[in-house]
Amino acid sequence: MNRNYVNLDVNPCKMCMPMGGSLAFKGIESSMVLMHGSQGCSTYIRRHMATHFNEPVDIASTSLSENGTVYGGSRNLKHGLMNVIKLYNPKVIGVLTTCLAETIGEDIGRIIEEFKEKKDIRNIDIIPVNTPGYGASHFEGYFHTMRSIIEYYNRKKAKPNGKVNIIIPNMTCADIREIKRILRLFHVDYVLMPDFSDTLDAPYKPDYEKIPEGGTRIDDIKNMSGARATIEMSVSIDDRYSPGKYLEEEHGVPLYRCPIPIGIRNTDWLIKTLSGITGKQNPGSLAVERGRLLDAMIDSHKYNGEGTVAIFGDPETVYAVTSLCLENGITPLIAATGSKNLKFRNLIAAKGTQAIDGTDFEYVHEQVKKLRPHLLIGNSDGKIIREKEHIPLIRIGFPIHDHIGAQRKLFVGYRGSMRFLDDITNTLLDLKNESYRQKLYSEFFCRQGNT
Amino acid sequence: MKSLEAYPLEERKSHILVKEKDQNQGISCGRHSVSGVVSQRACVYCGARVVLNPITDAVHIVHGPIGCSSYTWDIRGSLSSGSEMFRNSFSTDLEEKDIIFGGEKKLSEAIDEIVRAKFPKAVFVYSTCVVGVIGDDIEAVCRAAERKYGIRVIPVKSTGFAGSKKDGYKAACDAIISLMDGGKYERGVKDPRSFNYLGDFNLAGEIWVVNNYFKEIGLNMITGVTGDSTVEKLRKARNASFNIVQCAGSSIYLAERMKEKFGIPYEKVSFFGIQDTVSSLIKLAELSGDEEVKKKTEKLIRIMVAEVEPVLEKYRKKCRGKRVAIYVGGGFKAVSLIKQFSELGMKTVMVGTQTGRKQEYETIRELVEEGTVILDDTNPSELEKFMKEKGADLLVGGVKERPLAYKLGMAFIDHNHERKHPLIGFEGAVNFAREVDLTLNSPVWEFVRKGGLHE
Numbered sequence: 057m058n059r060n061y062v063n064l065d066v067n068p069c070k071m072c073m074p075m076g077g078s079l080a081f082k083g084i085e086s087s088m089v090l091m092h093g094s095q096g097c098s099t100y101i102r103r104h105m106a107t108h109f110n111e112p113v114d115i116a117s118t119s120l121s122e123n124g125t126v127y128g129g130s131r132n133l134k135h136g137l138m139n140v141i142k143l144y145n146p147k148v149i150g151v152l153t154t155c156l157a158e159t160i161g162e163d164i165g166r167i168i169e170e171f172k173e174k175k176d177i178r179n180i181d182i183i184p185v186n187t188p189g190y191g192a193s194h195f196e197g198y199f200h201t202m203r204s205i206i207e208y209y210n211r212k213k214a215k216p217n218g219k220v221n222i223i224i225p226n227m228t229c230a231d232i233r234e235i236k237r238i239l240r241l242f243h244v245d246y247v248l249m250p251d252f253s254d255t256l257d258a259p260y261k262p263d264y265e266k267i268p269e270g271g272t273r274i275d276d277i278k279n280m281s282g283a284r285a286t287i288e289m290s291v292s293i294d295d296r297y298s299p300g301k302y303l304e305e306e307h308g309v310p311l312y313r314c315p316i317p318i319g320i321r322n323t324d325w326l327i328k329t330l331s332g333i334t335g336k337q338n339p340g341s342l343a344v345e346r347g348r349l350l351d352a353m354i355d356s357h358k359y360n361g362e363g364t365v366a367i368f369g370d371p372e373t374v375y376a377v378t379s380l381c382l383e384n385g386i387t388p389l390i391a392a393t394g395s396k397n398l399k400f401r402n403l404i405a406a407k408g409t410q411a412i413d414g415t416d417f418e419y420v421h422e423q424v425k426k427l428r429p430h431l432l433i434g435n436s437d438g439k440i441i442r443e444k445e446h447i448p449l450i451r452i453g454f455p456i457h458d459h460i461g462a463q464r465k466l467f468v469g470y471r472g473s474m475r476f477l478d479d480i481t482n483t484l485l486d487l488k489n490e491s492y493r494q495k496l497y498s499e500f501f502c503r504q505g506n507t
Numbered sequence: 508m509k510s511l512e513a514y515p516l517e518e519r520k521s522h523i524l525v526k527e528k529d530q531n532q533g534i535s536c537g538r539h540s541v542s543g544v545v546s547q548r549a550c551v552y553c554g555a556r557v558v559l560n561p562i563t564d565a566v567h568i569v570h571g572p573i574g575c576s577s578y579t580w581d582i583r584g585s586l587s588s589g590s591e592m593f594r595n596s597f598s599t600d601l602e603e604k605d606i607i608f609g610g611e612k613k614l615s616e617a618i619d620e621i622v623r624a625k626f627p628k629a630v631f632v633y634s635t636c637v638v639g640v641i642g643d644d645i646e647a648v649c650r651a652a653e654r655k656y657g658i659r660v661i662p663v664k665s666t667g668f669a670g671s672k673k674d675g676y677k678a679a680c681d682a683i684i685s686l687m688d689g690g691k692y693e694r695g696v697k698d699p700r701s702f703n704y705l706g707d708f709n710l711a712g713e714i715w716v717v718n719n720y721f722k723e724i725g726l727n728m729i730t731g732v733t734g735d736s737t738v739e740k741l742r743k744a745r746n747a748s749f750n751i752v753q754c755a756g757s758s759i760y761l762a763e764r765m766k767e768k769f770g771i772p773y774e775k776v777s778f779f780g781i782q783d784t785v786s787s788l789i790k791l792a793e794l795s796g797d798e799e800v801k802k803k804t805e806k807l808i809r810i811m812v813a814e815v816e817p818v819l820e821k822y823r824k825k826c827r828g829k830r831v832a833i834y835v836g837g838g839f840k841a842v843s844l845i846k847q848f849s850e851l852g853m854k855t856v857m858v859g860t861q862t863g864r865k866q867e868y869e870t871i872r873e874l875v876e877e878g879t880v881i882l883d884d885t886n887p888s889e890l891e892k893f894m895k896e897k898g899a900d901l902l903v904g905g906v907k908e909r910p911l912a913y914k915l916g917m918a919f920i921d922h923n924h925e926r927k928h929p930l931i932g933f934e935g936a937v938n939f940a941r942e943v944d945l946t947l948n949s950p951v952w953e954f955v956r957k958g959g960l961h962e
Contacts, residue, residue, distance in 0.1 A: 061624070063617035065573060065600035067581075072574030094636050094668035095540055096550025100578035103907050112911040114887050119540040120668050125640065136543030142515045143544060143888045155572050156636040156668055159606060190572035190601050190637065260955060264891065264914050394573075418595070440581065440594065457582075 058415045060422065067417035069368060069394030069437065073187035073197030075101050077152045078115055079226060079454075080201040083250020085271035086147035090116045090136050092129060092164060093154025097189070108455040109229075109256045109463045114266065116140050120156055129162055134171045141180065144266055147274060149182045150201070158188035181274065183208045192297075193395040195370050198226060199290065199297040202250060206280055206299050213307045214282030220333055221286040221309065222248040223299050225316055225372045226454055229257035229463040234472055235317075241339040242330050247276040247283065249299075257463045281307035285333045287326070291315050292371040292400040316372055317468045318476065319380030320349055345470035352474045353384055356481040361385035363484045366424050368392040368434035369453035371400035371413070377433050377452060378409055384477060389427040392420050417441070430487055431480065448483050452476070514892070516544065522883040526872055534868045536883040539671065545886040547834070547907060548861045552635055554675020555665035557583070557924075558757050559631055559682060561708045561733040562741065564590035566627040568597040570614050570645060571635025575667075576600075583924040584710045588735055597621060601637060611643045618652045618660060628738040629659040631682060639666030659738070661685050672836075673756070673862045680761035683732065684768065686741055700795045701727045703747045705762055705773070706754030709734025710924055713931040717778050720788060720932065724803040726795055732758065745769045749794050751776045751787075756837025756862055777839065778931045780847035780939075781812065781819070811933040819851070822940035825948055827852035832899035834859045834882070834890060834908055835922060838867025844903060844922065845874050851940055856897035859885045887911055901947055916955045918946035 059065065074091055078101050081089045091098040098117035105113040116139070118124070118132040133151070140149055151164050164184040172182065185204040187197045202223065222239070224232055232253035239246045254270025280286075286309050288300035295301045303309040312333065317323040323346075327338055353360075363386040367377050371393045378391045388409045393400060396414040404411030412419070421441045424432065428447075432438045435453040442449040456462035466472040511523060521535040540546035552569075556579050560567055569576040576598030587593065599617050601610050618630060630652070634645055645662045652660040664678045704721075707714050714731040721728050729747050730740035744765075750773035752762045762773035774794060776787035785808050792804040831848045835841050838860050845855045855875050859882030860867070871881055880893045890911060894902060902912040903920035912919040920942055922930060928942075929935045 061617065061620040063599060063613045064568070064620055065576065065598045067596050068573050068577040068598060068600075070573060071577045072572060075574065090543060094550045095546055095548050095671070096553050096667050097574070098545075099547065099549040099907070100553070100574070104578055106907050106910050110910055110913075112887060112914055113907075114545050116543045116545045117540075118542045119546065121539050122669050125668050132542045135541075139516065139541065139543030143886075154636070155574075155606075156640065159637050159640045188572075188603070189574045190603055190606055193573070258914075260914070260916070262916075266888065266891070437580070 058412045059419050065416045067421075067437070067440070069392065069415055069417050069420065071104070071194035072189035073191050073194060073200070074152045074154055074189060075104065076194035076197030076199070076226075077150070077185055077187040077201035078105065079252065080198050080205070080250050081148075081150040082113070082255050083224070083252035083271055084148055084150075084205065084277070085273050086267055087150060087271065088114070088116065088140050088144045088146040088148070088267065089150045089152060090118065090133075090140050091152050091154055092118045092133055092157040092162060093120055094156055095119045097154045104455055105256075107457045110460065111256050111258060111463075114144070125156065125160055128160070129157060130167045130170075133162070133164065133167050137168070137171055137182065138175070141177075146267055147180060149180060150205070151182060151184045152187045152201070153185070154187070155189040158186065158191070181208070195226075195372070195395045195397075196294070196297050199293045199299060203297060203299040203302050206249075206277060207302060209274065209277045210281035210303070210307065214279045216284070217279050217282045218245060219279060219283045220244050220246045220330075221280050221283045221300070221303065222246050223286060223288040223290070224248060224250060225290050226370055227316060227468060228465055229253040230466040231468040231472060234466055234469045238326075238342065238469055239330075241342060242334060242336055244330065244334055247280055248272065249277065249280075281309065283309050285310045285312060287312045287314060287329055287333070289314055289316050289326075290372050291403060292375060292397055294397075294399070315379065316376035318376040319383055319473050320346070320353065320470070321383055322376055322379050323468070323470055323473060342470065349470040349474045352477060356477065357385055359481050359484050359488070360477075362488075363387070363431065363480070364389050364427075364429040365431045365433050365480075366390045366392070366420065366427065366429040368417075368420050368432075368438060371395050371397045373453045374434070375400060375403055378404055378407060380473060380477065381433075381480075382407055382409070386480065389429045390420070390423050392423075431483055433480070448487070450479055450483060516541070519544065519889070522885070523889070524868075524872070524881040526875055526877055526879045526881065528877050532872060533865070534881060534883055536863055536865060536868060537673075538884075540884055545888070546884055547886065547905065548884060549672050550636075550667035551670050551672065551675040551678065552633060552665040552667045553579070554672035554757070555633060555663050555679040555682075556675070557708070558676055558679035558733060559663065560593055561585040562629075562631075562736050562738065563587040563593045564627065564737045565629045565631055566592060566597060566621055566625060567631050567633065568599065568614075568617060568621070569633045569635060570599045570601075570610065570638050570643070571633070572601045572637060573598055575633075575635045583708065584926055585708045585734055586712045586715075587709075588715075589737065592625070592627065606637055606641055609641055609643055610638060611648055614643065614645065615648045615652065618648070622652070622656050622658065627658065629661065629686060631661050631663050633663045634666045636667035639669060659686055659689055671862060676757040677760050680758065680764060683741065683761060684764050686738065687744055687765075688768065697746060697748045698727065699748045700725060700797060700800065701729055701747050702794070703729050703732055703744045703750045703771075705732045705750050705752045706758030707731050707734045708924075711926050711929045713929045713935065716929045716932045716934055720807060721791075723807050724788070724792060725797070725800045726791065732761065745771070747771050749773060751791060751794070753777060754837060755839040775839070777843045779840070779843035779935070780850055781815065781933065781936050782846055782850060783843055784932055784936065785812065815933045815937050818937050819940050822944045823852050825944050826940070829853045829900040829947055830856045830898055832857040832890075832894045832897065832902045834885065834902065834904040836861045836905070838863030838871065840922075842867065842870050842874065845871065847936070847939060850936075851943060853943075855879060856899055857882070857893045859883065891915065901943065916952065918943075918949070918952070920946065
């Protein structure tokens with residue numbers, strides 16, 4: 057059982073493929089997304105992202121109507137491409153399909169070629185990506201889009217360049233900045249993708265940029281097939297969506313997979329992998345950070361040992377959070393994701409935790425009611441459980457709509473893990489401090505007949 | 508306007524109007540969005556969902572892939588005094604195999620499952636883009652389920668691409684009519700003081716705010732449509748002597764249908780801003796034709812105006828002369844807002860709507876000063892351009908527009924579905940003024956207006 061109903065998802069714990077695709081493109085320099093479908097898809101996805109990042113999120117739509125649906129959307133798509141170029145002047149346009157475009161069988165690759173030829177477009181890369189909303193969830197859409205972008209730029213193998221590819225899952229902008237800092241400490245020449253750390257967390261500037269500065273450089277992406285290795289921060293994505301797998305199979309770039317570096321073990325994993333690939337020692341300052349995290353873990357171990365949690369969200373995030381909890385003696389009573397993902401289920405189950413994939417929030421809510429964890433850890437879609445069950449929610453993942461600053465919270469590396477763990481521990485402490493007087497009073501004083 | 512000549516998109520120019528005095532000016536509206544310009548509009552499904560979802564005790568099933576359900580789950584601030592069923596988002600979560608083999612069986616079984624588990628009084632089944640293409644016969648599935656369970660199972664023709672958000676409103680209104688019309692109906696004696704309040708979705712409890720006025724002046728609201736409504740209440744809506752319509756964009760069609768089908772006359776009202784609230788209450792009293800009601804209305808207005816006027820004056824002093832940009836869904840709301848800002852001594856320099864009608868744009872044109880930019884179905888590029896050119900200090904708009912305003916260093920008013928304080932009626936007018944003051948006069952702008960990063 058992973059849902060209450062066979063034919064109904066009640067309160068989704070997942071989003072659609074084009075959502076993941078949009079996020080991936082937001083991390084590519086000077087890029088714009090044109091969604092081929094009806095107007096609602098882009099608007100909903102913009103709203104969902106804008107509320108999470110508190111940034112303007114411009115995504116164009118080909119606004120398919122009944123006409124376009126019946127006679128094909130080629131005219132709309134070409135027209136849309138022209139308008140995007142006029143208004144945004146991007147270097148890259150990602151064309152994402154939607155349920156509608158896929159169902160009517162639009163050949164976006166061909167339409168784009170026709171457009172480029174007719175308009176003689178040479179200096180703009182227009183990348184078609186198939187992201188049917190019914191194909192899989194946002195999680196797969198995100199990786200699949202990255203894979204498509206890399207394939208687009210690496211049809212021919214690049215010259216060996218000694219760089220290390222870093223494939224980033226959906227983490228916060230602050231997390232990406234932290235990964236880059238660690239890479240700099242290692243003096244590693246890297247290509248990190250996608251890099252939305254600036255584009256979706258842009259500083260205030262007197263002059264507004266429609267397409268914010270930042271993102272993975274196109275020239276860097278072109279070099280990925282000549283890299284000496286790829287580190288893909290995902291242990292749960294299926295091979296067919298995996299950008300690292302593509303680079304390995306097609307171009308012989310060795311693939312190293314590691315989880316999101318949340319928690320001491322997962323961060324060690326990343327550091328060891330980096331050391332192994334580069335042959336460089338762990339930089340001294342990271343050893344100090346590790347020591348500090350370990351010190352923090354000792355400080356809080358007894359409080360953590362009493363804690364139980366329910367974790368939900370993307371497979372990758374849930375896996376990383378589960379690891380952090382387990383290594384600190386916090387018991388995850390349930391680890392849940394809406395995406396269908398066998399790898400995730402096996403990995404979590406191997407840790408002795410109840411794993412559910414392909415689930416929905418109604419089911420998670422029911423489990424929470426039954427198991428009564430101290431805390432919820434996950435995205436803000438857990439808000440109703442929090443509201444009804446009065447259980448605190450520690451927010452991580454996407455989307456986070458009911459708090460501000462989701463994009464600038466740090467979770468990864470030794471420093472991020474420490475901050476995140478402190479959040480968890482302190483919330484547990486608050487619960488204890490608020491309840492122990494009453495609990496002991498009713499348990500012992502009242503029993504003496506003193507009421 | 509010079510800058511308009513330089514604007515690269517010819518096809519958008521007829522949707523942009525700069526008011527000139529004594530000119531006969533028209534604006535293009537009601538057309539399909541231009542591809543690739545980043546319209547702020549949504550789809551047919553969105554329009555239907557917005558209008559129907561506040562029916563609190565119904566089960567709302569989205570027949571389609573997961574996204575449509577995911578992005579609309581409990582995102583609106585519609586409050587309920589009873590059931591919270593509507594805060595759930597039910598989806599048939601269509602996958603590849605369902606697209607290939609059709610989703611009718613899945614839908615039919617989904618209805619079976621949910622009816623047996625939750626015993627709802629009504630189920631709404633929303634059509635989405637793919638369902639429109641693969642041709643699932645939702646109506647047949649719904650009819651069969653109605654026969655099987657003896658409850659209302661109502662199809663909503665909200666295939667995403669088949670029009671705009673406005674067509675979704677229409678689909679929702681048709682579904683509401685179907686709910687009101689179906690089943691046995693005993694015509695009672697009509698009370699001239701009983702009415703329905705259409706086009707309010709009880710965001711931040713706004714229906715409750717105005718219903719207190721209705722009660723105070725001796726009128727009887729049968730139900731809001733659809734804010735804080737139930738299946739039962741909506742079925743009694745036919746007993747009303749008249750309807751009043753707040754959000755004309757979404758509900759004027761419903762009012763027309765109710766007039767035509769049940770002989771219930773209607774009037775447009777607006778409870779946004781003191782001026783409109785006062786005139787709407789007077790209109791309401793007239794509709795009842797009851798002298799006692801009219802007297803009570805006058806008294807209520809006297810008391811409330813006396814109460815809020817000094818508070819508003821305090822804010823007026825702090826906001827006077829500031830320049831406002833407006834971008835909202837419907838034209839009627841834009842009109843209300845222009846008046847409301849003018850009550851605070853503020854000047855509208857740009858105003859636009861997603862789905863305004865010709866007549867509403869004409870009213871807007873009459874209301875605003877010369878030089879004001881009027882926009883239909885605009886986009887971030889145009890918003891940025893005109894807000895900068897007109898030197899707007901504040902934008903009032905939807906959730907997607909908020910970060911743009913902030914990035915441009917402008918104040919922002921959330922006159923959208925996320926609001927958590929009522930903006931309606933007398934109390935709402937005070938909240939509105941307070942929010943305007945809060946955002947316009949925040950100390951944060953002292954840093955930004957000196958040049959941000961470089962200070």
